[in-house]
Amino acid sequence: MSNPEEKLGVDEFGRDPHVLLRVIAKFLIPLIALFAFYVQFHGDYGPGGGFQAGVILAASVILYALIFGLAEAKKAFPPRLIRYGMTLGVILYGGTGVVNLILGGEFLNYSNLASDSIAGQHYGILAVELGVLVTVTTVMIAIFYAFGSRQPETSDEDW
Amino acid sequence: MNLIAAAAAEPAFAVPVLLLDICLMALLVVVAFAIVRMRSLFAIVMLQGVYSLVCAVWFVTLDAVDVAFTEAAVGAGVSTVLMLSAMLLADRKSTPVPMRRQFGALMVVVLAGAAMLYAVGDMPAFGDVNSPANAYVGMDFIGKTAEEIQIPNVVTAVLASYRGYDTFGEVVVIFSAGLGVLLLLGLNGNAGRWEAKPNGQVINDRTAPSAANVEDIRTPDQKAEGET
Numbered sequence: 022m023s024n025p026e027e028k029l030g031v032d033e034f035g036r037d038p039h040v041l042l043r044v045i046a047k048f049l050i051p052l053i054a055l056f057a058f059y060v061q062f063h064g065d066y067g068p069g070g071g072f073q074a075g076v077i078l079a080a081s082v083i084l085y086a087l088i089f090g091l092a093e094a095k096k097a098f099p100p101r102l103i104r105y106g107m108t109l110g111v112i113l114y115g116g117t118g119v120v121n122l123i124l125g126g127e128f129l130n131y132s133n134l135a136s137d138s139i140a141g142q143h144y145g146i147l148a149v150e151l152g153v154l155v156t157v158t159t160v161m162i163a164i165f166y167a168f169g170s171r172q173p174e175t176s177d178e179d180w
Numbered sequence: 181m182n183l184i185a186a187a188a189a190e191p192a193f194a195v196p197v198l199l200l201d202i203c204l205m206a207l208l209v210v211v212a213f214a215i216v217r218m219r220s221l222f223a224i225v226m227l228q229g230v231y232s233l234v235c236a237v238w239f240v241t242l243d244a245v246d247v248a249f250t251e252a253a254v255g256a257g258v259s260t261v262l263m264l265s266a267m268l269l270a271d272r273k274s275t276p277v278p279m280r281r282q283f284g285a286l287m288v289v290v291l292a293g294a295a296m297l298y299a300v301g302d303m304p305a306f307g308d309v310n311s312p313a314n315a316y317v318g319m320d321f322i323g324k325t326a327e328e329i330q331i332p333n334v335v336t337a338v339l340a341s342y343r344g345y346d347t348f349g350e351v352v353v354i355f356s357a358g359l360g361v362l363l364l365l366g367l368n369g370n371a372g373r374w375e376a377k378p379n380g381q382v383i384n385d386r387t388a389p390s391a392a393n394v395e396d397i398r399t400p401d402q403k404a405e406g407e408t
Contacts, residue, residue, distance in 0.1 A: 060249075065331040068245040070339060072350075076253040083261050100367045103358075111355045114348055129344035142329045146340040149347070156351050160358030161258050167361050168265040170369025171376075171388050 039088070046088040053081040061154055065143075071150040075157025082158075083165050091169050103163045110156025117148040197241055204238045219274055221267050229260035242306075246335045269376050269383075 037043065061074035086094030118129035121141075126133035131145020211231045218224045232255030239248035304311030325337040339347050365371050375384040 064336050065333055067333060068249045068335070070246070070336055073249050073253045076250075076258050080253070080257050080261070083258070087261070103362075103367060107355055107358050111351055114351050118344070118348070129348065131341065139328070139330050142341055143331070146329075146331070146336065149340050149344065150336075153347065153351055156355055156358075160354050161262075163358045163367065164262055164361050165265060166367060167365035167369055168262065168269070170367075171365065171374075172265075172268045172378075172383060 043088055046084060050081050050085055053084065054078060057081065061150065064150060065146065071153025072157055075154045076161060078154070078158045079161030079165070082162050086165065086169065091166070095166070098162060100163075100166055103159045103166070106155050106159030107163065110152045110154070110159070113152030113155065114149045117145055117152070121145065200241055201238065204234055204241070207234050208238075219276065221270065221272055221274060222264075224274075225260060225263045225267055228263065229256045232256035232259070246333075269378060271378055 057074045057078035060069035060077060061071065064070035064074070082094060082098050085097060117131065117134075121131055121133050122128050124133040129145075129149075131148075132138035132141045134141035134144045208231065211227055211234065215224055215227045215231070218227065232251055236248045236252040236256065239245075239251055304313075308314065321338050321342050322334055325331070325334045329337045329341055331337055363371070369388055370385060373385050375382065377383075
């Protein structure tokens with residue numbers, strides 16, 4: 022991160038001292054986000070699931086904020102999405118349970134979600150894991166935004 | 181030596197794994213001591229990440245890949261970054277605590293450690309099928325997942341379906357944690373009037389980057405008060 026009065030990431034000679042960092046991060050961030058979705062949807066077959074995927078997805082946004090600055094990150098992932106995301110995840114999880122309740126089953130027992138009880142379980146797990154993903158991602162980004170917005174931009178000497 | 185000989189007879193718990201476990205545990209102790217001795221907060225936060233990463237490797241040798249994954253992602257990844265962003269609001273170095281104020285903490289640590297060592301004797305052996313964690317309902321889940329849910333990862337089946345209530349609780353806990361942070365700090369770090377003095381440099385709600393997005397609603401009196 023650079024001093025606030027300078028143009029972001031450019032020193033007094035117009036050079037970028039962190040050019041390697043930025044180029045590599047630009048290459049890595051989409052891969053990290055892609056890996057998060059792999060972890061999310063491969064959770065039924067291997068290690069992983071909503072919690073891990075959510076944290077990895079949030080990490081990709083946080084890495085973007087660390088490399089390109091908080092203002093750029095807030096353009097890429099607007100803070101207003103956080104309020105919707107946090108609640109949407111919880112509602113999606115609880116709502117899946119309630120839908121099954123309405124369809125004649127028990128709360129958070131997904132067997133009634135489809136005509137076949139096993140397919141119902143699969144749909145249910147997919148839905149609740151998606152809810153976990155949305156809540157965890159947005160809360161992690163929210164905590165980072167809340168803390169990160171309090172301090173002035175970090176100068177290189179601070180480390 | 182007896183232990184290693186006993187482990188060699190057990191095919192699931194081979195000597196290399198045992199040696200690896202001992203090395204990882206030794207590394208954890210070294211990192212923990214380094215954290216205690218360190219004064220630079222930046223180095224401490226980084227070492228905490230290292231500690232989590234070593235823990236994650238250790239969980240893999242215990243075949244708990246899901247836990248290891250979570251530890252690596254949450255412990256070594258996100259919490260390190262969150263600690264760093266919180267650390268930037270504080271001084272970069274911690275002041276040493278005088279020796280005479282450390283005896284109480286030492287007593288607590290020694291007592292807790294002694295209690296844990298006392299409890300080790302009652303712990304079931306690693307991978308014991310008759311241990312409470314593996315018997316009863318746990319065995320039930322493993323047996324029934326294949327027919328009731330039909331997904332290969334039993335951990336996901338237990339987490340999302342059999343123990344759906346617990347996971348719902350966890351999601352609500354994370355939601356409330358996020359809500360608490362937003363209520364206390366504000367989404368853009370702009371909740372309330374605040375001031376911090378990291379390294380003698382004064383920062384407050386007017387100089388923070390979030391101030392640029394918020395209209396200054398203070399009266400002239402308040403402004404004068406804030407500048408003195």
